[in-house]
Amino acid sequence: MLRVFLTSIVLMCASCARLDHVQISDIDQSQGPLKAISVKVSNVGFDAAATTAIAADLASSESARDNLGDLAAILAMFNMGPRTGNPVYNDRYAEGLLQQLKQQCESGKITAIRNIREAKSYGTISGEIVRIDADCII
Amino acid sequence: MKKLIGCMAAFIVSNTLVGCVSLNSVSLTQLPEKREHLVSASASDLVFLGFTSQNDFVDEAVTALKSKCVGGKLTGILTKHQTTAYVLVFKREVIASGYCNTAAG
Numbered sequence: 605m606l607r608v609f610l611t612s613i614v615l616m617c618a619s620c621a622r623l624d625h626v627q628i629s630d631i632d633q634s635q636g637p638l639k640a641i642s643v644k645v646s647n648v649g650f651d652a653a654a655t656t657a658i659a660a661d662l663a664s665s666e667s668a669r670d671n672l673g674d675l676a677a678i679l680a681m682f683n684m685g686p687r688t689g690n691p692v693y694n695d696r697y698a699e700g701l702l703q704q705l706k707q708q709c710e711s712g713k714i715t716a717i718r719n720i721r722e723a724k725s726y727g728t729i730s731g732e733i734v735r736i737d738a739d740c741i742i
Numbered sequence: 743m744k745k746l747i748g749c750m751a752a753f754i755v756s757n758t759l760v761g762c763v764s765l766n767s768v769s770l771t772q773l774p775e776k777r778e779h780l781v782s783a784s785a786s787d788l789v790f791l792g793f794t795s796q797n798d799f800v801d802e803a804v805t806a807l808k809s810k811c812v813g814g815k816l817t818g819i820l821t822k823h824q825t826t827a828y829v830l831v832f833k834r835e836v837i838a839s840g841y842c843n844t845a846a847g
Contacts, residue, residue: 625823627767628819630772630819633811633812737801
């Protein structure tokens with residue numbers, strides 16, 4: 605019964621979407637027709653503390669459970685503080701967004717920029733996504 | 743005693759069903775000089791226990807906002823992203839408003 609329940613939870617959590625931030629910029633529809641453009645970059649986020657805590661719960665021996673529990677607490681302390689989503693191992697993954705956006709708009713006139721910070725969560729691992737949707741004035 | 747329990751149950755139920763709002767993000771763009779024609783749009787979705795696989799409702803808000811200022815320029819856009827928690831269900835919502843200025847005025 606427990607296995608069925610846990611499997612159901614895992615399946616339900618598979619690819620859960622999370623929305624952190626939405627920002628809409630000025631929208632100019634007065635200069636001509638618009639073409640939708642979009643850029644998305646992502647990086648793997650990993651919740652090490654939660655993973656270790658799960659390992660501690662699943663450990664068969666008492667000592668392993670204690671050690672993993674201590675490790676989970678230490679990892680949680682390393683990652684405490686304000687944050688958005690899971691920590692990633694590359695702090696520059698969102699830097700190429702502007703260049704990619706420009707490449708999709710030949711006229712160079714971009715309006716209606718939507719900055720969306722979201723994530724796809726797969727248990728303790730997540731895809732931390734930055735998406736920029738916009739309109740190119742043709 | 744039964745009346746007291748009934749009152750307490752009604753109080754708890756009414757409080758939990760009303761929902762608690764958390765404001766996730768707010769942004770504002772440059773305000774125009776002419777601020778006469780304010781338009782607003784919102785879009786939302788309901789998710790059970792937070793399980794969802796998409797954030798497409800954001801696009802609906804933008805499309806609705808655009809449709810209210812066809813051929814014009816929308817500036818001073820205030821965007822709010824908020825989540826309302828009901829019992830086991832969450833309402834995710836994007837509310838956007840801005841000033842529409844057209845060539846016709």
